[in-house]
Amino acid sequence: MVATPTQRLVVIGNGMAGCRAVEEVLARDPAAYRITIFGAEPRVNYNRIMLSPVLAGEKAFEDIVINDAGWYADNAITLVSGDPVVAIDRAAQTVTAASGRVEPYDRLLLATGSDPFIIPVPGADLPGVVTFRDLDDVDKMLRAAERGGQAVVIGGGLLGLEAAHGLSLRGMGVTVIHLMPTLMERQLDEAAGYLLKTELERRGQTILTGADTAEILGENGHVAGVRLKDGREIAADLVVMAVGIRPATALAKAAGLAVERGVVVDDHMVTSDPAIMAVGECVQHRGACYGLVAPLWEMCRALADAACGLAGPGFAGSVTSTKLKVSGIDLFSAGDFSGGADCEDIVMRDAARGLYKRVVVQDGRVIGAVLYGDTADGAWYFDLLRRGTDIADLRDRLIFGQAHALGGGAATDPLATVAALPDDAEVCGCNGVSKGTVMATIAGGACSLDAVRSQCKASASCGSCTGLVEQLLALTLGDDVQSGPKTMCKCTSFTHADVRRLIVEREFKLIPQVMQELNWSTPDGCASCRPALNYYLLCAWPGQYKDDQQSRFVNERLHANIQKDGSYSVVPRMWGGMTNPDELRAIADATEKYGRMVKVTGGQRLDIFGVKKEDLPKIWADLNAAGMVSGHAYGKSLRTVKTCVGSEWCRFGTQDSTGLGIAIERMTWGSWMPHKFKIAVSGCPRNCAEATIKDFGVVCVDSGYELHVGGNGGIHVRATDLLCKVATEAEAMQVCAAFIQLYREEAWYLERTAPWIERVGLAHVKARLFDAPDAVERLAARFAYAQTFMQDDPWARRAGGEDAELHQHLGEFRPFPTPALLEAAE
Amino acid sequence: MIGEWLDIGPVGQISPGNARTLPVQGGEEIAVFHTLDNQFYALVNKCPHKHGPLSQGIVHGAVVTCPLHSWNISLKTGQALGDDQGCVPTIPVRVDAGRLYLLRAAVIGATAPRAMA
Numbered sequence: 026m027v028a029t030p031t032q033r034l035v036v037i038g039n040g041m042a043g044c045r046a047v048e049e050v051l052a053r054d055p056a057a058y059r060i061t062i063f064g065a066e067p068r069v070n071y072n073r074i075m076l077s078p079v080l081a082g083e084k085a086f087e088d089i090v091i092n093d094a095g096w097y098a099d100n101a102i103t104l105v106s107g108d109p110v111v112a113i114d115r116a117a118q119t120v121t122a123a124s125g126r127v128e129p130y131d132r133l134l135l136a137t138g139s140d141p142f143i144i145p146v147p148g149a150d151l152p153g154v155v156t157f158r159d160l161d162d163v164d165k166m167l168r169a170a171e172r173g174g175q176a177v178v179i180g181g182g183l184l185g186l187e188a189a190h191g192l193s194l195r196g197m198g199v200t201v202i203h204l205m206p207t208l209m210e211r212q213l214d215e216a217a218g219y220l221l222k223t224e225l226e227r228r229g230q231t232i233l234t235g236a237d238t239a240e241i242l243g244e245n246g247h248v249a250g251v252r253l254k255d256g257r258e259i260a261a262d263l264v265v266m267a268v269g270i271r272p273a274t275a276l277a278k279a280a281g282l283a284v285e286r287g288v289v290v291d292d293h294m295v296t297s298d299p300a301i302m303a304v305g306e307c308v309q310h311r312g313a314c315y316g317l318v319a320p321l322w323e324m325c326r327a328l329a330d331a332a333c334g335l336a337g338p339g340f341a342g343s344v345t346s347t348k349l350k351v352s353g354i355d356l357f358s359a360g361d362f363s364g365g366a367d368c369e370d371i372v373m374r375d376a377a378r379g380l381y382k383r384v385v386v387q388d389g390r391v392i393g394a395v396l397y398g399d400t401a402d403g404a405w406y407f408d409l410l411r412r413g414t415d416i417a418d419l420r421d422r423l424i425f426g427q428a429h430a431l432g433g434g435a436a437t438d439p440l441a442t443v444a445a446l447p448d449d450a451e452v453c454g455c456n457g458v459s460k461g462t463v464m465a466t467i468a469g470g471a472c473s474l475d476a477v478r479s480q481c482k483a484s485a486s487c488g489s490c491t492g493l494v495e496q497l498l499a500l501t502l503g504d505d506v507q508s509g510p511k512t513m514c515k516c517t518s519f520t521h522a523d524v525r526r527l528i529v530e531r532e533f534k535l536i537p538q539v540m541q542e543l544n545w546s547t548p549d550g551c552a553s554c555r556p557a558l559n560y561y562l563l564c565a566w567p568g569q570y571k572d573d574q575q576s577r578f579v580n581e582r583l584h585a586n587i588q589k590d591g592s593y594s595v596v597p598r599m600w601g602g603m604t605n606p607d608e609l610r611a612i613a614d615a616t617e618k619y620g621r622m623v624k625v626t627g628g629q630r631l632d633i634f635g636v637k638k639e640d641l642p643k644i645w646a647d648l649n650a651a652g653m654v655s656g657h658a659y660g661k662s663l664r665t666v667k668t669c670v671g672s673e674w675c676r677f678g679t680q681d682s683t684g685l686g687i688a689i690e691r692m693t694w695g696s697w698m699p700h701k702f703k704i705a706v707s708g709c710p711r712n713c714a715e716a717t718i719k720d721f722g723v724v725c726v727d728s729g730y731e732l733h734v735g736g737n738g739g740i741h742v743r744a745t746d747l748l749c750k751v752a753t754e755a756e757a758m759q760v761c762a763a764f765i766q767l768y769r770e771e772a773w774y775l776e777r778t779a780p781w782i783e784r785v786g787l788a789h790v791k792a793r794l795f796d797a798p799d800a801v802e803r804l805a806a807r808f809a810y811a812q813t814f815m816q817d818d819p820w821a822r823r824a825g826g827e828d829a830e831l832h833q834h835l836g837e838f839r840p841f842p843t844p845a846l847l848e849a850a851e
Numbered sequence: 852m853i854g855e856w857l858d859i860g861p862v863g864q865i866s867p868g869n870a871r872t873l874p875v876q877g878g879e880e881i882a883v884f885h886t887l888d889n890q891f892y893a894l895v896n897k898c899p900h901k902h903g904p905l906s907q908g909i910v911h912g913a914v915v916t917c918p919l920h921s922w923n924i925s926l927k928t929g930q931a932l933g934d935d936q937g938c939v940p941t942i943p944v945r946v947d948a949g950r951l952y953l954l955r956a957a958v959i960g961a962t963a964p965r966a967m968a
């Protein structure tokens with residue numbers, strides 16, 4: 026047993042620096058202190074920089090929690106949240122919280138962060154004027170965004186632009202008011218600022234630079250607009266102030282500590298009182314205050330060394346780099362780029378690709394870099410900058426990036442680029458993780474992005490180094506990398522989940538629109554993303570979206586299955602596996618006329634093989650004439666509904682399984698889905714229709730119907746999970762429709778129900794179906810609505826002449842007997 | 852020029868993103884592609900992998916993905932892209948006054964790629 030520590034460490038501020046400092050202390054000596062953390066916010070420690078993605082809808086709060094309640098408990102830390110400290114008594118060594126709670130300390134750590142600056146103009150205190158600092162601010166913005174309308178963001182820096190981006194994704198009209206002539210002027214030069222402004226305007230934001238706020242206008246006690254000093258007025262339902270931050274020093278000042286712009290600390294983060302340390306945005310170190318996380322991590326290491334009595338190098342100040350977290354905008358800046366007489370600028374532009382690169386060199390060393398459009402080399406320039414590497418030998422190739430500069434132009438392989446990075450090169454700026462640490466984490470068994478993130482924190486914050494970490498994984502593990510939340514395909518950095526959500530949220534209605542708005546890296550996608558986007562749009566906008574034939578795999582375009590010799594197979598629907606002499610006769614005739622073989626499939630129907638693409642409309646016309654329609658054996662759609670004979674004939678049958686199977690197939694046929702979908706209905710638990718390896722299976726019992734989901738008889742056999750039991754056929758059909766619709770709306774393209782349920786969990790599926798009293802009805806109603814557009818036999822349309830050119834040759838060329846005779850198809 | 856180029860009809864017969872086929876008696880079937888950015892290309896309609904009909908693949912950029920096993924074939928060069936090895940003959944295409952022309956000699960001389968085992 027570890028002895029209970031006797032020294033008491035009290036931390037004021039449950040934010041990024043405070044908690045990281047505690048982590049660093051625990052890593053050095055878990056028994057050094059009994060720890061109490063006071064937090065003004067009523068929640069556990071989370072990643073503040075990810076508030077922007079939360080606002081933009083790319084993350085949920087749960088995704089950005091850094092330390093959950095279990096962490097505090099496991100480390101015996103007392104968390105006093107929602108109760109700010111209001112006074113420090115240095116003589117008695119106690120702190121007092123707003124609730125009156127008094128806590129004694131041996132060591133005190135101030136980590137109060139900073140306060141957003143509010144410009145002192147009339148109206149600044151009106152309801153509807155918010156800042157952007159914590160989760161409560163995000164909640165206020167989200168609530169405002171739900172009502173729609175206009176947002177004005179005052180401040181065109183990193184925070185302001187991320188707020189503007191989020192609000193505009195949430196559907197508000199956004200105007201950014203910026204005092205300076207260029208956006209993010211502290212990080213960007215004019216050229217990059219201009220490119221950024223143009224891009225944001227293209228996305229629909231209004232950007233007013235050189236604009237000074239005079240007054241915030243109110244109406245009925247709520248914000249209504251902003252008036253500029255030049256007299257212009259801009260209507261607003263929400264005003265976000267993001268003009269800057271001030272170190273939160275009030276407590277320290279009141280306690281008589283040395284405070285200038287921030288709380289003054291030495292290289293080990295000790296304040297003017299040796300018992301009190303300070304860390305994070307609230308401090309001032311060697312005259313500098315910081316507003317980004319990377320330096321905070323270095324501070325936390327220096328502090329922990331001192332607090333645990335270890336000798337360490339201390340904190341010597343830090344250079345920072347910035348990336349803007351606005352999806353689709355690649356922007357990087359580091360160091361000093363203001364230029365000057367003794368500085369040399371190396372610039373490269375590529376207007377067609379929207380690229381801009383500028384590296385500032387002084388005395389043979391990189392002192393600043395601005396990259397817009399392609400930030401792949403940011404880490405390399407930043408590394409040269411931090412090390413002060415002599416670049417004389419690289420000077421003329423420097424601007425072309427690392428691969429060219431080091432490999433003389435040959436090494437354009439991105440993996441070669443990361444392979445060439447030295448071990449101590451910083452990969453993740455947010456968490457201060459070097460390449461060596463990432464490599465060691467991978468060597469230690471982390472073989473996915475998620476594992477690396479959770480084990481060494483690299484790429485766990487703003488995510489801008491995700492690409493680098495993935496390259497390191499690929500470099501070390503080759504094909505053994507386990508992909509985490511994977512992007513849809515190489516054309517985009519968005520995941521399936523992102524794309525599905527954004528299509529609905531931002532009401533994208535066309536494939537080119539999705540590609541444009543989400544910054545696809547290819548002009549028109551690839552064979553992976555096109556079919557997925559086509560499906561997502563079809564599912565999101567029933568009746569509105571027009572199916573894109575060019576985004577369909579050949580089978581779905583030709584409504585038949587392509588075979589190895591280029592011919593096709595044709596499977597007519599046999600409702601519930603039932604057929605009759607007329608149908609069999611028609612199939613026999615059609616096989617003789619157009620096919621070469623007929624076979625009973627594993628799905629209780631007949632498959633005619635060897636049909637030529639030109640003959641497909643003809644065989645379909647014949648089958649239609651006998652009353653048969655497409656069996657969709659080719660589609661990411663409902664395939665078969667297998668049944669057994671059931672109570673009508675079988676001595677054990679409990680219900681009419683055949684009848685129910687037919688009814689279900691009539692209800693569900695024609696629907697497009699993320700992947701193929703199979704159903705079966707068995708008349709009793711002997712389960713002759715194999716219902717428990719189907720996507721949706723019904724097992725009839727005396728008292729009703731057991732409904733099963735998520736089975737698969739294919740590559741990985743998976744037995745179904747029991748979803749629920751119902752008493753009537755009508756209920757069984759309704760739950761079936763609701764389950765299918767949930768799968769249609771939530772699964773990723775090419776994900777069968779089995780892997781989908783494994784991924785999201787049966788509990789999630791049950792909750793979505795049964796938690797709200799009317800969820801089943803609503804899902805089933807949406808399914809029924811979509812079906813009104815889908816249940817129309819594609820074969821009949823083709824047999825009637827639609828899209829005839831898909832089946833016909835252009836003509837035939839007979840060069841030899843009669844040269845140049847060409848019979849055009851038209 | 853006439854006679855050198857084979858007129859195969861108006862450009863409008865092939866919608867963007869699609870391909871259509873031209874059987875050649877005694878020769879290889881040709882697939883004529885119309886890409887989404889309005890370029891036309893022609894290839895022998897046989898994938899270098901196992902002779903899949905390239906005309907039935909999904910067209911993206913100047914690439915077609917074979918419908919049988921998803922090799923990506925460059926419409927410009929006929930080369931298999933990525934890790935796959937193989938090449939299918941290309942046939943020069945011209946567009947003139949709204950009509951499509953194939954180089955006759957290339958159409959007649961086209962040979963099927965040797966399929967992989």
Ligand code: SRM
Nearest residue numbers: 586587594625626627628630658664737738739740741777
């Ligand atoms: C025709 C048929 C085999 C037969 O001769 O019986 C068949 C044929 C094909 N199956 Fe199947 N499957 C057939 C029943 C099945 C069954 C049995 C069943 O449905 O009860 C299964 C296992 C059950 C299941 O899906 O859970 C089955 C599991 C697969 C799988 C593995 C799916 C999985 O999730 O693991 C594939 C591969 C895929 O879809 O990616 C596949 C893929 C295929 C493809 C589409 C392969 C391809 O891409 O070309 C074959 C198309 C042949 C064609 O052109 O017609 N087939 N396939 C059966 C058609 C049934 C029908 O009437 O529609």
Ligand SMILES: Cc1cc2nc3c(=O)[nH]c(=O)nc-3n(C[C@H](O)[C@H](O)[C@H](O)COP(=O)(O)OP(=O)(O)OC[C@H]3O[C@@H](n4cnc5c(N)ncnc54)[C@H](O)[C@@H]3O)c2cc1C
Nearest residue numbers: 038040041042064065073074109110137138305306317318
């Ligand atoms: C929206 C947003 C996006 C950002 N994006 C980036 C980015 O991309 N990259 C980057 O490097 N940085 C970014 N930052 C900055 C980064 O979040 C800060 O640098 C970092 O959070 C500072 O850590 P801290 O611990 O000093 O302060 P904080 O994380 O703010 O923590 C301070 C905590 O102390 C609490 N507190 C204050 N006073 C008291 C008191 N009296 N009693 C109890 N508790 C108190 C506060 O409520 C707060 O929870 C971003 C910031 C925001 C707001």
Ligand code: SF4
Nearest residue numbers: 588589626627739740
């Ligand atoms: S098991 Fe299915 S995919 Fe495999 S050969 Fe048979 S029909 Fe084709």
Ligand code: FES
Nearest residue numbers: 898901903917920
């Ligand atoms: S035949 Fe084209 S990929 Fe196999």
